[in-house]
Amino acid sequence: METQDRKIRLEEQIEHWRSYLRRRQAIHPVDVEELEDHLREQVSALLRANLTEDEAFLIAVKRLGDLDSLSREFAREHSERLWKQLVVSPAESGEPGARTRREAAVAFGLTVLAAIAVKLPELFGLTLDADEGFYVRNVSLFVFPLLAGFFVWKRRAGPSTQRWLAAGFVAAAVFANIYPFRPEGSTEILTALHLPIALWIVVGVAYAGGRWGEPGVRMDFVRFSGELFIYYVLIALGGGVLTGFTAMLFQAIGIDPEPFLQRWMVPCGALGAVVIASWLVEAKQSVIENMAPVLTRLFTPMFAIVLIVYLATMTFTGRMIEFNRELLIAFDLLLVVVLGLLLYSISARDPRAPRNIFDWMQVVLVISALLVDALALWTIASRISELGFTPNRVAALGENIILLVNLAWSAVLYVRFLRGRGPFTDLERWQTNYLPVYGVWAAIVVTVFPPLFRYI
Amino acid sequence: MQDSTPINKDLVAASSTPLVLAILSEKDSYGYAILKRVRELSRGRMEWTDGMLYPVLHRLERLGFIEAHWEVAESGRRRKYYRITRQGRKQLAEEREQWQAVDDTLRGIWSALALPFHAARDLLTLTFTPAAALCPCR
Numbered sequence: 001m002e003t004q005d006r007k008i009r010l011e012e013q014i015e016h017w018r019s020y021l022r023r024r025q026a027i028h029p030v031d032v033e034e035l036e037d038h039l040r041e042q043v044s045a046l047l048r049a050n051l052t053e054d055e056a057f058l059i060a061v062k063r064l065g066d067l068d069s070l071s072r073e074f075a076r077e078h079s080e081r082l083w084k085q086l087v088v089s090p091a092e093s094g095e096p097g098a099r100t101r102r103e104a105a106v107a108f109g110l111t112v113l114a115a116i117a118v119k120l121p122e123l124f125g126l127t128l129d130a131d132e133g134f135y136v137r138n139v140s141l142f143v144f145p146l147l148a149g150f151f152v153w154k155r156r157a158g159p160s161t162q163r164w165l166a167a168g169f170v171a172a173a174v175f176a177n178i179y180p181f182r183p184e185g186s187t188e189i190l191t192a193l194h195l196p197i198a199l200w201i202v203v204g205v206a207y208a209g210g211r212w213g214e215p216g217v218r219m220d221f222v223r224f225s226g227e228l229f230i231y232y233v234l235i236a237l238g239g240g241v242l243t244g245f246t247a248m249l250f251q252a253i254g255i256d257p258e259p260f261l262q263r264w265m266v267p268c269g270a271l272g273a274v275v276i277a278s279w280l281v282e283a284k285q286s287v288i289e290n291m292a293p294v295l296t297r298l299f300t301p302m303f304a305i306v307l308i309v310y311l312a313t314m315t316f317t318g319r320m321i322e323f324n325r326e327l328l329i330a331f332d333l334l335l336v337v338v339l340g341l342l343l344y345s346i347s348a349r350d351p352r353a354p355r356n357i358f359d360w361m362q363v364v365l366v367i368s369a370l371l372v373d374a375l376a377l378w379t380i381a382s383r384i385s386e387l388g389f390t391p392n393r394v395a396a397l398g399e400n401i402i403l404l405v406n407l408a409w410s411a412v413l414y415v416r417f418l419r420g421r422g423p424f425t426d427l428e429r430w431q432t433n434y435l436p437v438y439g440v441w442a443a444i445v446v447t448v449f450p451p452l453f454r455y456i
Numbered sequence: 457m458q459d460s461t462p463i464n465k466d467l468v469a470a471s472s473t474p475l476v477l478a479i480l481s482e483k484d485s486y487g488y489a490i491l492k493r494v495r496e497l498s499r500g501r502m503e504w505t506d507g508m509l510y511p512v513l514h515r516l517e518r519l520g521f522i523e524a525h526w527e528v529a530e531s532g533r534r535r536k537y538y539r540i541t542r543q544g545r546k547q548l549a550e551e552r553e554q555w556q557a558v559d560d561t562l563r564g565i566w567s568a569l570a571l572p573f574h575a576a577r578d579l580l581t582l583t584f585t586p587a588a589a590l591c592p593c594r
Contacts, residue, residue, distance in 0.1 A: 034487065034510060034536045037529075041488040042506070065505035073511040077518075351518045423520025423543070 010053040014039065017061060024067065026075035039064060100283065106153060107279035110146045114275050115268035117142040128263055133183055135267075137176045140196035143271045145169045147278055148206035154282075155209025168202040172446075179450040186391045187450040194395070194442040200225070201439030218432035223347050224281055226292035226340075231277040239269050293348030300341050301361055307368035314375070321379045328396040331376040335403035338369040342410060346431055351424040359418055366411045373404060391453040395445050402441055406434050462503050472504075472512050474551035480522055480540040481548060487513065487536070513538060521547050 014036065021032050039060050046056035064070065118135075126134050148165050151157070157165075176195055181188035207224060208217045243261055250257035314320070321327070345362055377400065384393065413430055416422040479485060479493050487509055494502050516522045521544035529535040540548070 030536075031510065031514075033534060035507065037486070037533055037535050038488045038506060038510075040531075040533065063506045065507040070505075070507040073508055074514075077511040077514050352514065352524070420541075423518065425518055425520065 006053040010043070010057055013054075013057050021067065024071040024074070026071045026078055028078075031074065035064065103154065103283065104279070107150065107275060110150055111272040111275040114143045114146050114271045117146070118267050118271050119264075128267065133181060133188055134177075136192040137181075137188065137195065138173075139192070139271075140199045141169065141173055141176065143274045144196070144199045144203050147275060148203050150275065150278065151203070151206040151209060155206075157206065157209045161205065161210045165202060165206055168205075169199070172199055172202075175447050179455060181450065181455050185456045187453055187455055190391055190395050190449055191446050194445040197442035198439050198446060201436060201442075204435070215429050215432040218435055219347050219428060222343055222432070222435075223292070224278075226344050226347070227281045228277050230291045230295075231280050232273060235273045235277055236270070239266075239273065243269075292344045296341050296344040296348070297358070300345065300358070300365055303338065303341060304361055304365040304368060307365065307372055311368060311371055321376050327376060328380055328393065328400060331373050332396055332399050332403065335369060335373055335400065335407065338365060339403060339407060342366060342407070343431055346428055349424065351428065355418050359414070363411060363414050363418065366407050366414065370404065370407055370411065373400065377404075391449050391456065395449065398441060398445075402437060406431075406437075461501065463498065463501050468502055468504065471502075471555075472509075473516065474548060474555060475502075476509075476512060476516060477521060477540060477544055477548040477551065480538055481545060484537050484539045486538065490538075516544070520544075 017039070018032060018036055021027055021035065022029065027035075042060035042063060043053075043056045046059055047053065051059070121131075121134065122128075128135055148169070152162055152165065172195060176191060179187075179191075181191070204218070204221045204225075205212045207221050208214070211217045243265060246265065247257050247261060342362060342365075345358070380397070384397075387393070409430060410427060413422065413427040417424050417427060475494060475497075476490060479490050479497075482493075485493070487506075490513075491504060491506055491509055494504060513522070513524075517524055517538070520541060522538045522540050524536050524538050526534050527537050
């Protein structure tokens, strides 16, 4: 009877220990199960050595090590499980409440600054209507430095990181403004499109807070970017509704709100929202933490099917891709979407998870996108000599090649992983190592293209 | 049977990868059994905090050196077994070479230190006082 009681008590103790362990975010249920198996094995070995259940349990627990350092070790190894907790409260010490509030205050202050920044040039006589080019080229410079400042403050980045960031933004400001662009010329539009990409990498360096070299941190930045995009779209939708109502309400009383909306509400709101969305991503992580991966899961099969059907149609009907002006850009966008789907499924995937059907789907998607793009490139290559090299075409071609190289090698690594010839981490590392390439190419387009093509 | 001095923490940490890989290259195994084998091999001098083995295993798994699968043990519980991969064997061979090099280096210096005392003294005087080396009476 007594041994029965002791057994029940042991089970209770183990149950207690297990629920305590479950509360640690770094230790997942499967790991708890693994540790529990260990604990039980140890207990039964000690029981065989004639210890009582209580004694055996105590010694076995003690041998596993204290839970704080254990979960710290797990956290270090499984950083992907923790990225949100880590950014929300970097240290257990200090009052989390006070810190969150201070962060909210700083974010709000920076949002106001961003809204002011976009209006500042008007003091120097640059208006939104008359100097559209200036605003288009500099739009990222109104808000990205503030965002970088937010991360520098939050991560307490060292002085050398700060200097590099400052140098990056100053260089961007110089190159965006010294060239004598022809108004609304191609090179000006290219600068407007590429400067944000280059500067986004600079923001990434600030986000990493001096640890930009680590693949895990870069992957966190990729996750952050995806969630930011989703938040921003949601905020923009809300903003659109608000703008619509404002217009409707004021028109109803005979006041034309158009100038106010165009000059104040929309530009200030659009830039301030970037800061607010970034702060929200950092602070409210858990609310929609899995949005990007969920969307990825949903659309990967659909895109794969569309692309395969497209390829099949071309094969059976013998129709070829017809050349037109937007062709290259359209295919660039297609590759960007495919890369996004790949990137976010990689970022959300547990590298230890077994291979599954979704992985194959991912490979099918990438390979079919590569085939479609190769056909498009073939069409373009045959026509480009007679059409000539315009800045737009060269930029789009460069981007196409950069994306093609990334996807092609990703496909190789993915297949290698699926056949058990390499770890999933290779693919992750390839993607994170590739990030600066986009920034460098964007920087080349901004700095070299305008003089190369005589500012047309 | 237990030797008295436990091995220093840093050394334990550094040797964990080759040790785990080597044990798994004997046969597939699971956490508790791996630790038992470590204790056997080191005659109790390698003291691992049991729990710390698991983050190490998970790291090796992430790097593709080992793979895991669940099996139902005789007790009826699910148990996570680890198996070394081809890449893991390659890594093990590499680690082995490196540890061999460290071992050789240390052996070299150990044997030098083990020379008879006067021989060592002579060696020292010869190297450090060139005048002594030139003296014909030696």
